[in-house]
Amino acid sequence: MYGLTGCIACLARFACIDTVLRKKFDDIWYYLPVGLTVSFCRVPDAARARQERLQIFPLWKGYSMHIALVYVGGAEALAMSLGERWVNLTRAHQDYERHVEGRETVPIRDIISLVNAGLFTRSFYRRMTEFVQRNDRLRDYLIPPDTRFLAPLRPGKIVAIGRNYRAHVAEFDNQMPTEPIFFAKAPSACIGPEEPIVVQEWHGRVDHEGELGVVIGKSARHVSMEHARDYIAGFTVVNDVTARDIQKKDIGAGNPWFRSKSIDTFCPLGPVVAMADALPWPVAVDIEVRVNGQVRQKSNTEKFIFSIPELIAAVSRFMTLDPGDLVATGTPAGVSPIHAGDIVEVTIPEIGTLKNPVVSGD
Numbered sequence: 001m002y003g004l005t006g007c008i009a010c011l012a013r014f015a016c017i018d019t020v021l022r023k024k025f026d027d028i029w030y031y032l033p034v035g036l037t038v039s040f041c042r043v044p045d046a047a048r049a050r051q052e053r054l055q056i057f058p059l060w061k062g063y064s065m066h067i068a069l070v071y072v073g074g075a076e077a078l079a080m081s082l083g084e085r086w087v088n089l090t091r092a093h094q095d096y097e098r099h100v101e102g103r104e105t106v107p108i109r110d111i112i113s114l115v116n117a118g119l120f121t122r123s124f125y126r127r128m129t130e131f132v133q134r135n136d137r138l139r140d141y142l143i144p145p146d147t148r149f150l151a152p153l154r155p156g157k158i159v160a161i162g163r164n165y166r167a168h169v170a171e172f173d174n175q176m177p178t179e180p181i182f183f184a185k186a187p188s189a190c191i192g193p194e195e196p197i198v199v200q201e202w203h204g205r206v207d208h209e210g211e212l213g214v215v216i217g218k219s220a221r222h223v224s225m226e227h228a229r230d231y232i233a234g235f236t237v238v239n240d241v242t243a244r245d246i247q248k249k250d251i252g253a254g255n256p257w258f259r260s261k262s263i264d265t266f267c268p269l270g271p272v273v274a275m276a277d278a279l280p281w282p283v284a285v286d287i288e289v290r291v292n293g294q295v296r297q298k299s300n301t302e303k304f305i306f307s308i309p310e311l312i313a314a315v316s317r318f319m320t321l322d323p324g325d326l327v328a329t330g331t332p333a334g335v336s337p338i339h340a341g342d343i344v345e346v347t348i349p350e351i352g353t354l355k356n357p358v359v360s361g362d
């Protein structure tokens, strides 16, 4: 169907969507089925280019607001999800600054710098998605499909929460906590998606612990529950791998269990950081851990004993949380041993699947 009427109707829709809705209803824009409204009639060249641009987004899939760290062209760069595809955000942002804002900037190559620059936000994400498409240079920014994803960030500190799901407390016959239990994990243990978890004979039993990770967005000290969300940049998936035998031995001897949680490679995280707005609030998301495809842990974060605001309030009463710090929110029931040769996958649908092989080290 095309012709004058069709074109006018279509262009009117373009005008409406672009100039009215986007500006006035910033929040609604993300949910408009634009792809559906513009796909029926023929339009002049300029408008067609625009139509193609809009149709790049199957909106029910797109706007996942995921940021990743990738290795591309011999260097690390930030990447931004665009529907099913990935865009070189480091380059796009630099070009945007140059061509739109008329200033030269240092390329931003890591999430913590993006957070510190106040750019880990939905409006920045939207500005960049619009920029790479408006420019008609989307192809220049696309990241090749075989690109390696790295750990999305190296946290300054990792505060992990113990016993935060009732069923997990019960499986180890532990006492129900009356206040959050938190402990540290060494940031040097972090690895990215697809990187191997290295186990050794002397580690004894090693368990997976799939968890939701909260990435801190601004300096948090003595934060109240009601303001906790303002301090969250985004969310990632964490596998709090634990040398269980060593942990039990240390607890039995009255020692800290820091070392059993901090062995090199024992903190896979990623594959992306989803911006805070990508998840519902309060955060109620499914979490599932599979070993060699078999489901071992399956729960939902609405079963937390202590909610995310309670955790941030509790931790920030003791220590300042800095941008890029990670709070691992605890693991549900079903932790089980992993061995060399296994493949461990932790899935939170809103964020993605963190997949790591287990290998034996010497």
Ligand code: ZN
Pocket (backbone or CB within 6 Å): 160, 161, 162, 209, 211, 240, 328, 330, 331
């Ligand atoms: Zn844990």
